[in-house]
Amino acid sequence: MRVVAIVQARMGSTRLPGKVLMDAGGETVLSRVIARLSRAKRIDEIVIATTKLSADDAIVKEARRKKIESFRGSEQDVLDRYCQAAAVYCADIVVRITADCPLIDSSVVDDVIEACLTNQADLACNELPRSFPRGLDTEVFTTAALLRADEIAKQPYQREHVTPVFYERQDMFHLFSVSAERDYSQHRWTLDTAEDLELIRAIYSHFDNKNDFGWRDSIALMERLPYLATINAHVVQKPVCDSATVH
Numbered sequence: 001m002r003v004v005a006i007v008q009a010r011m012g013s014t015r016l017p018g019k020v021l022m023d024a025g026g027e028t029v030l031s032r033v034i035a036r037l038s039r040a041k042r043i044d045e046i047v048i049a050t051t052k053l054s055a056d057d058a059i060v061k062e063a064r065r066k067k068i069e070s071f072r073g074s075e076q077d078v079l080d081r082y083c084q085a086a087a088v089y090c091a092d093i094v095v096r097i098t099a100d101c102p103l104i105d106s107s108v109v110d111d112v113i114e115a116c117l118t119n120q121a122d123l124a125c126n127e128l129p130r131s132f133p134r135g136l137d138t139e140v141f142t143t144a145a146l147l148r149a150d151e152i153a154k155q156p157y158q159r160e161h162v163t164p165v166f167y168e169r170q171d172m173f174h175l176f177s178v179s180a181e182r183d184y185s186q187h188r189w190t191l192d193t194a195e196d197l198e199l200i201r202a203i204y205s206h207f208d209n210k211n212d213f214g215w216r217d218s219i220a221l222m223e224r225l226p227y228l229a230t231i232n233a234h235v236v237q238k239p240v241c242d243s244a245t246v247h
Helices: 027-035 055-064 076-086 108-116 144-151 157-162 162-167 194-205 215-226
Strands: 003-008 045-051 069-073 091-097 124-125 141-142 175-177
Touching: 003 027, 003 076, 027 045, 027 055, 027 108, 045 055, 045 076, 069 076, 076 091, 076 144, 076 157, 091 108, 091 144, 108 124, 108 157, 141 144, 144 162, 157 162, 175 194, 194 215
Parallel strands: 003 045, 003 091, 045 069, 124 175
Antiparallel strands: 091 141, 124 141
16 A cells, blocks of 8 residues: 655645745744654655645745655645645655644554555544644545545535545544644644744754654753743644635
8 A cells, every 4th residue: 555645735824925935943944844754654755735836936945955756736726735645646645744744744644644544534634523732633534435435525624624524524524633632732743824833943943843743852941841832822723614714
């Protein structure tokens, strides 16, 4: 089974334009995502899926700098972008990651991949219900299930956000969710605002701007320094239907 991580990324973002190429401790946010995913044992290849817009030439350039393949597809029909990228890179299993998660954890990703395979799930995730910090979100699905979703997803938001139809049609798809040992969902480690970036930079700074710390290290840091959580505590997560989501 060939496992391909497809990272969706674009420069357009209403709340924080260009955020995926912003600096996070000496490396771009996208570079951090790539480096941390590269530590996953179950991933065979990482592909950056962006749009055909000229603004996203910069994302392709950054992927090339990191020696990572890129695929360019529809701006709004991200589901189609995933289907095409999965076909081009011969994926049997797709790992869906968004490029605004520079604290993504390879061990969590590996656990979700293993859960998908072991439980023969159409889709495995770690947010049903959410118990991990926001920013560790991982969805793993079979290419066969992705193509079925492509056939039945008709609403614009279903195609823009790739996986809503999996959750809405659980009569058609077998889902499995991985949970943390306790609820850490109050933590926000995704990048949507300047305050999010401030927190992410602060976390990286405490680990000497390296990529080898895990999510539990970050939890321990925030429990030791509770003021960190106040940096972006007021930020409200966008609803799924918000078109400003990184894609």
